Amino acid sequence: MAGPETDAPPAGPGDPSVVVSHVDITYRVYGSGVDAQEDEESALRRLLTRGTRGMGVREVPAVRDVSFVAHRGESIGIIGRNGSGKSTLLRSIAGLVPPTAGSIWLGGRAALLGVGAVLLPKLSGRRNVMIGAQAMGLSPREVRDRMEEIVDFADIGRFIDLPMNSYSSGMAARLRFAISTAVVPDILVVDEALATGDAAFRERAQERIEQIRREAGTIFVVSHNSSTITEMCTRALWMDHGRLVADGVPGPVVGLYSRKYGKYRERWDQARIVGSDVGPEDDVPPAGAAGGGPGRR
Numbered sequence: 001m002a003g004p005e006t007d008a009p010p011a012g013p014g015d016p017s018v019v020v021s022h023v024d025i026t027y028r029v030y031g032s033g034v035d036a037q038e039d040e041e042s043a044l045r046r047l048l049t050r051g052t053r054g055m056g057v058r059e060v061p062a063v064r065d066v067s068f069v070a071h072r073g074e075s076i077g078i079i080g081r082n083g084s085g086k087s088t089l090l091r092s093i094a095g096l097v098p099p100t101a102g103s104i105w106l107g108g109r110a111a112l113l114g115v116g117a118v119l120l121p122k123l124s125g126r127r128n129v130m131i132g133a134q135a136m137g138l139s140p141r142e143v144r145d146r147m148e149e150i151v152d153f154a155d156i157g158r159f160i161d162l163p164m165n166s167y168s169s170g171m172a173a174r175l176r177f178a179i180s181t182a183v184v185p186d187i188l189v190v191d192e193a194l195a196t197g198d199a200a201f202r203e204r205a206q207e208r209i210e211q212i213r214r215e216a217g218t219i220f221v222v223s224h225n226s227s228t229i230t231e232m233c234t235r236a237l238w239m240d241h242g243r244l245v246a247d248g249v250p251g252p253v254v255g256l257y258s259r260k261y262g263k264y265r266e267r268w269d270q271a272r273i274v275g276s277d278v279g280p281e282d283d284v285p286p287a288g289a290a291g292g293g294p295g296r297r
């Protein structure tokens with residue numbers, strides 16, 4: 001078992017930035033294995049007479065044997081149904097969840113930008129910018145110099161001096177994004193934070209992601225929105241039941257995914273593809289077999 005190992009950043013675009021090698025991540029959930037219908041009184045009696053010995057431990061395999069290499073200059077979208085292991089994989093890349101087996105190598109620092117990322121709800125947006133941007137490596141003076149730019153990007157206006165628990169989820173997401181990208185990070189992990197922004201913000205976020213990519217950062221984005229993946233990413237990974245089932249250019253990977261789970265999934269058999277060797281009988285590629293390449297543009 002090994003957590004992310006950090007090393008000196010490699011030289012430039014195209015160099016490997018993240019190597020994920022045969023990673024398994026299994027959660028252990030305590031207190032399961034009990035009849036769901038059990039009423040409170042009998043559960044209490046059972047606990048009093050048997051202590052915790054009767055508590056089951058259930059293992060939830062969230063990520064199974066996932067391997068890929070990400071490069072500097074790539075923006076990688078991760079798609080998959082609920083519970084397919086996307087967030088767990090990203091949290092592991094960000095160093096928050098250790099792999100149960102396999103290893104993750106990072107060629108630089110990873111910054112996680114998640115829905116619940118570390119901003120402090122009782123403090124004002126401005127205080128959060130001070131703390132968050134310093135955590136990203138800026139000095140207090142640099143943060144002060146860049147404060148207006150960060151606030152403008154987040155488009156928070158006068159709310160910047162109010163406590164963050166008065167923000168809408170979109171406003172909080174915009175501020176998180178602005179803080180996390182105030183410094184071009186080596187590796188930026190964006191877990192659904194873009195989903196809450198409005199269309200204008202998504203456009204600005206797309207530009208910022210493009211800038212990070214050009215400056216040879218690597219970005220991972222989780223999204224349930226196919227167009228976010230096709231518009232913002234140069235590569236897509238499809239996770240299914242914890243496994244990586246497709247890896248390649250976003251259009252085809254998103255196409256494969258919606259072919260299996262999209263609204264026309266029941267009707268795939270009713271189509272006949274003319275003049276192509278792709279047919280309805282072809283199934284989704286086996287684990288780790290599809291795409292095969294980094295899919296860089």
Ligand SMILES: Nc1ncnc2c1ncn2[C@@H]1O[C@H](COP(=O)(O)OP(=O)(O)OP(=O)(O)O)[C@@H](O)[C@H]1O
Pocket residue numbers: 027028029060061062080081082083084085086087088089
């Ligand atoms: N803290 C946890 N403890 C136990 N099991 C967990 C935990 N977090 C996630 N899981 C389980 O791990 C599996 C993968 O979850 P994960 O959140 O990584 O999937 P996801 O693809 O990001 O889902 P979603 O699209 O709903 O956010 C699921 O079966 C989930 O129930």
